[in-house]
Amino acid sequence: MIELYDYELSSDAYKARLLLALLGVAWTQRYVEYYPRRQHRAPEFLALSPRGELPVIVDDGTIVDDAQNVLVHLASRHDPTGRWYPQNDAGLTSQVSTWLAFAAALTPTASAARLHDGLLYHHIDVDEARRGAHEQLAVLDEHLWFNEDAGWSWLCTVDQPTIADIACFPDVILAEEGGIELRTYPAIRRWTDRVKAIPGFIAMPGIFPA
Template identity: 50%
Template sequence: MQLFDYELSGNCYKVRFLLHMLGLAYDRYPVDFHPGREHKAAWFVAQHNPLGQIPVLVDDGVSIPDAQAILVYLASRYDAAGSWYPDDPLTRARIQAWLGIAGEITRTASAARLHDGFGYPFDIDACRAGARAVFRMLDDHLAQAHSLGRSWLASGDAPTIADIACFPYAALAQEGGIALDEFPALRRWIADFRTQPRFVGMAGIMAPALSAH
């Protein structure tokens, strides 16, 4: 198994996180996303992802693009316990809805981060406004869930790939100039995610014990 990966990408982190949680061995191919734009290279587009995007997972010789699709694949094939993508139609429908929302978080909060940190020429005001709208919806959902004794997006008892998909760019929001002060339930959920057993972070999202120093 091979992962075409960029260390600072929240979408790549989602895949690394689930691979870690499932205890799966893999080789990392570091893609020169910035400034090299290797993900747009002709060989990468032809062999792995015609959209020229990362991450891409290669398993059994097949290239699987798109972070959310990779999460579904890994959880479906390798999670024997079925906890990350439960085999229940309603839960799976909820997860799929949140995977779509994760795409909206990428379109807004991640774009704001790319603007501020990498100089991408996005409409920063539109990105931040869109991110705040998504975060407001997340915060409202999580506050209601918390009032019912539930901590997670799609399943009250345990995190699923829905939580993995939505987590990184919410946790990295301040790198795009988006404060989370007005979203207390969202901040609590981020803290809950970071305190899971065996949590592993990335640059900007440290494990709680490490971030305290």
């Protein structure tokens, strides 16, 4: 059974919960109270993952940290269809990698601004985080707009969602909790609605079902 070191308000842990739900894979929660107890910095958690960040999974003895890496692992090991992480087309695999990197780059911007406003994450320059997030969201909106124009509904040029969509979705849709309005990004808003309509989609606090 997969163990997920999890916190309900963590956008990164939600990426793992969402893909596990979409794959229909059973898992057990190992609750880590990120706030206010900061248990992700406790010695027991650091012994498992010295990065001190959520999420971490333990899958049949394999420890995997970093949300994007967790998605790659789960899709590689638990998706017999291969559709969530397509690896038989180098061009497509590379597109997925690009958007996984984009998702990781939202951590110090959109995600940090949300943690600042919601969980007293006050050591950051929140104006700079919001500015960076808007730069990234403009890139994402334009990409989605051109993809739609070419007939693609998802981040990658494939007719079904991939882990790239799962990786980017949480910090994008939760950005408003960090004072980053999505009003001016219509293609992003259409894409988040499509993600919410994926069969098996689950929500989290702050994200509402379609």
